[in-house]
Amino acid sequence: MSALLELDDVTASYGHVQVLYGVSLAVEDGGAVGILGANGAGKTTTLRAISGMVRTGGSITFDGMSLVGLRPDQVARLGIAHVPEGRGTLGHLTVKENLLVGAYQRKNRAEIAQDVERCLDLFPNLADRISASAASLSGGEQQMLAVARGIMARPRLLLLDEASLGLAPSTAANVYGAIGRLRRESSLSMLVVEQNAALAFTLVESATVLETGRSVLSGPKEELMGKDEIRRAYLGS
Ligand SMILES: Nc1ncnc2c1ncn2[C@@H]1O[C@H](COP(=O)(O)OP(=O)(O)OP(=O)(O)O)[C@@H](O)[C@H]1O
Ligand SMILES: [Mg+2]
Known part of the structure; x- marks a missing residue:
């Protein structure tokens, strides 16, 4: 499998305020990857960088094509759907x-x-x-x-931003259950931002952890779930 989406050392700024300092991740064709991180870590901004909604540096490629500098409608036309936070x-x-x-x-x-x-x-x-x-x-x-x-x-790639936010646990599980079914029934690739890592891990095979605008850790979910710092910060155990 080759990467459908690849971010390499991505930076992003709102006006003069830089908020991403080096985000790297890859989503394989047909794969699903999570982005974990605390409030303000840059998760939403990473999705906005892909969608052309924020000024971006570094390299972002989709199906081998650079997305940097494209407008949101151009990115959408290439087959990327963004389900925004809120x-x-x-x-x-x-x-x-x-x-x-x-x-x-x-x-x-x-x-x-x-x-x-x-x-x-x-x-x-x-x-x-x-x-x-x-x-x-x-x-x-x-x-x-x-x-x-x-x-x-x-779309070929779905960008999903905190789909569980503000929902009762059973409702959030219901929403993720349906998205899981969608994944099983289609070849749709996904990049899934979540603060609820347990829910994200029902959907994705691997994840990247962001801290203050940088990727600090990535790997298969089994490996991440085995790490004490991940369990404490994101799995509540
Ligand atoms: N429109 C904006 N203008 C200026 N700064 C912004 C804007 N949106 C976000 N920021 C800042 O960028 C940083 C990253 O924000 P971002 O929304 O990407 O975080 P997040 O990881 O999605 O957080 P949360 O979990 O709370 O949704 C934060 O410091 C935030 O204050
Ligand atoms: Mg956010």
Whole structure:
């Protein structure tokens, strides 16, 4: 397998404030990698760097092509869907309309309709609320909608930012369960930001730990789970 996404010594800044100082990681084609780290470590900024939402240095390649300097819409068109922290669903639109927004770069109506059905099969809660406004959904349902909207683009890589944030444990497990099923049923690659490492490890094979804008540790999940500092900081044991 060759790496689908590769970050090498990536830096990023908001205006004059540098927040990433050297992030390196790789996602194999069909693979799923976690990004762990404390609040403010730079996890969201790493996803924004990939998506072209922040000024970036170093090397970011997707399928052998450099993403540095591309706009978010150009990155999306290459097959990268970003499910942002805070979900970003459009509250005044219905569930169905939000799903169609996810497919805005696609033309084939029959395939789009098929994918709407697939999303509703994956997230049955959304099927019951298909005509409801996104704003009226519960937090868990909004998170499901955010993920579903991302996959409506038929991406090759899904960037997922803290999908468990603010959800009850059973709801978070439900959301991750559906994403796990999506992974098993498709060849979609994933880069998964999570503070809840136990949940992330249900989905990914390996992870990178960020500290103040740097990758400080990466490896297979079994290896990371065996490390005392990881268990204490991220697994609560
Ligand atoms: N729009 C912005 N302008 C200026 N600084 C920012 C902006 N967004 C984030 N930062 C700063 O960049 C650093 C990294 O933030 P980032 O959001 O990437 O962290 P994170 O690891 O995702 O944290 P959290 O777990 O809280 O979501 C922080 O110090 C934060 O204050
Ligand atoms: Mg964040």
